[in-house]
Amino acid sequence: MTIGRTEFLRLYRNSLRAAQQFETYNFRKYFYRRTRDRFRTASTLADAQMLEKAMLEAREELKVMQRQGVVNRMFSHKHTALEADPQYASRARRFGA
Secondary structure (H helix, E strand, O other): OOOOHHHHHHHHHHHHHHHHOOOOHHHHHHHHHHHHHHHHHHHOOOOHHHHHHHHHHHHHHHHHHHHHHHHHHHOOOOOOHHHHOHHHHOHHHHOOO
16 A cells, blocks of 8 residues: 555654643654654655554554543643743644744
């Protein structure tokens, strides 16, 4: 089975959305970086079999992130001073875009 560009990008976007769901700053940033790094590495793979394996791992990680995001929201905490800053609270600033 070949991986299409559309499927690859859809999984990437869904993974970034799942990373955004974390209330905890450190978790949110960690999963964002991990997702970005994982997909940058996967985009350089030339072997279709290795790409398929990377995509399967990314799908499994997405499921884990989604479950953990729900748990993280259930046990939310007070935001840090950095997160309370209105300029930082925007999505563009959250991920350094």
